[in-house]
Amino acid sequence: MKIYFVSSNKHKYIEFRRILKDVIDINWINADYLEPQSDNLIDVAITSAKWFSHYIEEPFFLEDAGLFIDSLGGFPGVYSSYVFKRLGNNGVLKLLDGVENRSARFVSVIALHIGGRITIFEGVVEGTISEEIRGGGWGFDPIFIPNESNGKTYGELGENKDLFSHRGRSATKLRDFIGRLVA
Ligand code: IMP
Numbered sequence: 001m002k003i004y005f006v007s008s009n010k011h012k013y014i015e016f017r018r019i020l021k022d023v024i025d026i027n028w029i030n031a032d033y034l035e036p037q038s039d040n041l042i043d044v045a046i047t048s049a050k051w052f053s054h055y056i057e058e059p060f061f062l063e064d065a066g067l068f069i070d071s072l073g074g075f076p077g078v079y080s081s082y083v084f085k086r087l088g089n090n091g092v093l094k095l096l097d098g099v100e101n102r103s104a105r106f107v108s109v110i111a112l113h114i115g116g117r118i119t120i121f122e123g124v125v126e127g128t129i130s131e132e133i134r135g136g137g138w139g140f141d142p143i144f145i146p147n148e149s150n151g152k153t154y155g156e157l158g159e160n161k162d163l164f165s166h167r168g169r170s171a172t173k174l175r176d177f178i179g180r181l182v183a
Helices: 010-020 040-053 080-095 154-164 166-182
Strands: 002-007 026-031 061-067 101-114 117-129 142-146
Touching: 002 010, 002 117, 010 040, 010 061, 010 154, 010 166, 040 061, 040 080, 040 101, 040 117, 061 080, 101 142, 101 166, 142 154, 154 166
Parallel strands: 002 026, 002 061
Antiparallel strands: 061 101, 101 117, 117 142
8 A cells, every 4th residue: 555654854764664664655755844833742743644634635644753751851752853953962961961860752653644534653662861872873863772672772773673663663553554454
């Protein structure tokens, strides 16, 4: 089945393509869009999908994601993209300098628009923020350690990131949903 994916983020596209390849043929629409102001990823994803549904007739999905750090009251959360651009990984590590509680979670919310309806798929991964930058990847990959990865950051996991990641979880739910539709 062919579905459009709307995002200006090439890394997200590469990960979704990898996770969904057996079931969904993704057509990437490399477009930026103005995200509504909200402290909730689901609201952002739904509002963005409604807005895009005026322009795309075919099935499409988009994703809103965020890193929520407990000792910072959930910051940067919905502001993750902005904070990454402004502070980067070094800035986040500085905010946590000397902080003992380094627990955090990564959340991915997919909004799928198909047949005039929006369906949400959420993926959540608990983890911690590393003491230093480790590995490659993109965004916060080098500083986020999912709980089950033997201490490796997303950036050190390479393609195995998908087995642990917030996106791996939300995309697997999307894949199963589409799999049932086409069965
Ligand atoms: P948005 O979903 O485009 O609003 O962006 C959320 C921001 O969170 C991205 O710009 C990245 O900085 C960060 N982010 C989301 N998912 C990941 C990931 O899988 N790895 C690293 N950073 C991520």
